[in-house]
Amino acid sequence: MREEEDIFVEFLRKKNLRLTPQREKILQVFLKTNQHLTVEELYNLIKKRNSDIGQATVFRTLKLLCAAGIAKEVELGDKKIRFEHKYGHPHHDHLVCIECGRFIEVVDVNIEKLQNALCEKFEFLPKRHKLEIFGVCKKCRAISDREGNVFA
Amino acid sequence: MREEEDIFVEFLRKKNLRLTPQREKILQVFLKTNQHLTVEELYNLIKKRNSDIGQATVFRTLKLLCAAGIAKEVELGDKKIRFEHKYGHPHHDHLVCIECGRFIEVVDVNIEKLQNALCEKFEFLPKRHKLEIFGVCKKCRAISDREGNVFA
DNA sequence: GCGAAATTGAATTTCAATTTCAATTATTAA
DNA sequence: TTAATAATTGAAATTGAAATTCAATTTCGC
Structure with missing residues (x-):
């Protein structure tokens, strides 16, 4: 939490941008959830919690958080852009449940190794x-x- | 070619749909390209070639081709839906070049095996x-x- | 405080995906 | 063949999320 905020502040400083109450709030709420939210979902969450921040600001701040390396865009099947935590949250893949929509984050170093070997074969960097x-x-x-689902 | 057309005809027959000149043309042009085209790109290609088929019809026909198992939706990074051949074109993954946009289709059975093992570990079907x-x-x-790209 | 620069958010625009609907075409039944 | 029925077409409209505009506001440096 604190760390991400520091990173964000530093990022903004470098770019001559400002840490506003809105940006701070958006970062806080974003960090508090572990789901992969869309701009709209985060916007609604913030509105419910208390604040009155515009969707455009949420949108722009999430883009900033991505640029700062704190957030990352993902798509999980539906065609919406979702944002997940990136800082302190190393690379991983997803097992996405097509019934409930939940997902499991996984990593398999052996898969990654084979992927690299595969790329090498094609001289692909x-x-x-x-x-x-x-x-499921x-x-x-x-x-x-x-x-007793007969199709399962 | 012929085979896909047969499948399409059969699919349409089962659904009480018709093989129209437009649908036939769209299938032909779709099969002739090996790229992964968007609706718009295929529409433009058809227009250039000769015919005067509406974009809505291209859109709907591509959906039909997907339902028939002849085409398949893919997304390759940009946020557009693209269509690739599916029939006689078994599962594969993509190496997508971020410079030129071209892609290589690859399969690695060992990766697939490890993926299945990974799923099993999480009791994920x-x-x-x-x-x-x-x-690159x-x-x-x-x-x-x-x-002499200094960044490479 | 003053002026420059950044920020905000409602509203708008964009753009691809999708749908509507009236006109057209094909199929079926009589 | 004709009338009724059903499917198809395509221009235009709609949708919905992403992205931008712009006037009003806030913040920063001086």
Whole structure:
């Protein structure tokens, strides 16, 4: 929390930008949730909590947070841009449940190694990658079982 | 070519839909390109070639082709929906060049195996996945070298 | 305090995706 | 063949999220 704020302040300073109450608030609320929210969802969350900050400001601040390395854009199947924490939150992939929408963050160094080997084979210089596995999570599988889903 | 057309005809028949000249044309042009085109790009291609088919029809036909298992939606970084061939074109991942936009289609059974193992660990039932590696392709790396790109 | 620069947020614009709807075309039943 | 029925088309309109505009406001440096 504190650390992210420091990074943000430093980032803003370098760019001759200002840490405003709105930006501070948006960062706080953003950091407090571990979900992957869209601009609109974060905007609604902030409005509910108390503050009255415009959607444009939320939008712009999230972009700033990305530029500062604190947030990161992701898309999880639906066609909306979502934002996740980046700082202190190293690279990972997602197992996305197509029933409940929840996701599991995973890393597998062996997969990453094979990916790099694959790139090498094509003399392709990898910069970043995105792996999403869509399926049914443990919890939803249990529900299907209980309900005797004939398709499962 | 012929095969895809047969599949499409059969698909349409089952759904009580019709094979119109427009749909036939769209399928032909779609199959002739190996790129991953957006609706608009395919629409422009068709217009250039000769025909005068509306964008709505291209859009709807591509959706039909997806439903028929002939086409498949993909997104490659930019935020547009693109369509690739699906029939006779088994699952694969993409190495996407961030310089020239070209992509390489790849498969690595070992990666897939590790993915399945990973899912098992979380009791997650995988249905499909999407792996995209963004980086610089061989050709573009050569260009950077030639130009003495100090950042490369 | 003053002026320059940055910020805000409501409203607007953008842009691709999608839908509407009236006109057209094809199919079916009589 | 014709009339009724159903599907198709495409121009135009709509949608919805992303991004921008701009006048009003706030903040900063002096």
